[in-house]
Amino acid sequence: MKISNNSLVVLLAVAIIASVSGTFVSLNFMDDLITGAATTTGNVTLSIPSAADCSATDALIAFGTLAQGASNQSEPSLDFIVINNTGNVNLAITVAQTVDLFSAESAPSAYWLVHCNDSSTGTCNETYFQIDGTYRDLVTGLQFADGSDNLTVGVNVTVPNDEPSGDKNAELTFTCLEG
Numbered sequence: 520m521k522i523s524n525n526s527l528v529v530l531l532a533v534a535i536i537a538s539v540s541g542t543f544v545s546l547n548f549m550d551d552l553i554t555g556a557a558t559t560t561g562n563v564t565l566s567i568p569s570a571a572d573c574s575a576t577d578a579l580i581a582f583g584t585l586a587q588g589a590s591n592q593s594e595p596s597l598d599f600i601v602i603n604n605t606g607n608v609n610l611a612i613t614v615a616q617t618v619d620l621f622s623a624e625s626a627p628s629a630y631w632l633v634h635c636n637d638s639s640t641g642t643c644n645e646t647y648f649q650i651d652g653t654y655r656d657l658v659t660g661l662q663f664a665d666g667s668d669n670l671t672v673g674v675n676v677t678v679p680n681d682e683p684s685g686d687k688n689a690e691l692t693f694t695c696l697e698g
Contacts, residue, residue, distance in 0.1 A: 572606035573695035576669075585678045593673035599636055602693055604668035609641070610661045611698030612670060613654040620689035621682050631689065633657075636673035639666065647675050650691070659698055 580598045582591045593599050604610050620631045633650050634657075635643035641660035648655055658670050672691075 567607065569608045569697060570606040571608050571610055571695055571697040572604075573602050573610060573612065573693065574605050575600060575693070576603045577601040580674050582676060585676070587678050587680050587682055590675070590677040592675040593636060599671040599673055600691070602670040602672065602695075604661050604663045604670075604695070606695070607663050608697045609663060610695045611659040612657045612661060613694045613696075614650070614657050614672065614691050615652055615654040615694075616650045616689060617652070617692045618688070618690035620676065620687055621679055630677050630679050632675040633691065634673050634675075636671040638670045639668060641670075643670070647673075654694060657693075 578600055580593055580600060582596075582598075585591055602612060614633060629649050631650055632647035634645055634647040636645070637643065638658045638661055640662040641658045643658050644656055657672065661670055662668055672693075
């Protein structure tokens with residue numbers, strides 16, 4: 520008995536299909552028989568400490584030359600001290616004078632005043648107040664997220680009539696506390 524080439528091709532095709540199908544069935548069956556494989560979960564924990572921190576990104580207000588009795592303030596010139604919350608908690612920021620601006624004996628702190636000009640977030644004390652050695656509230660709740668973390672501080676000065684001539688320089692200290 521002689522088998523034709525066409526019959527051989529058909530038998531070969533059936534054998535290949537049976538072989539491939541059998542391989543897939545065997546592999547799927549073996550997955551069900553394999554034991555010892557297990558899954559589990561793990562956890563990662565950490566703690567981030569709170570950091571109340573700030574920096575003055577623009578720490579100078581330069582009023583230029585002022586005569587005795589003359590006044591100037593930050594708003595018209597848009598010259599402010601800028602404080603940035605660089606920590607990771609909301610801040611309450613206070614300010615006090617650590618070096619007086621004027622030397623005249625008759626120059627009470629009413630001759631220079633500060634206020635919170637603007638804050639990105641939180642509650643801003645926008646009313647000018649006398650500056651002296653006592654810490655006063657500027658802002659509470661200044662957030663730490665970028666874009667929400669800046670405070671601008673404005674200054675209002677009036678040169679006392681009995682202030683001697685010369686360059687004048689004052690220093691303000693800002694305290695940043697969680698709040």
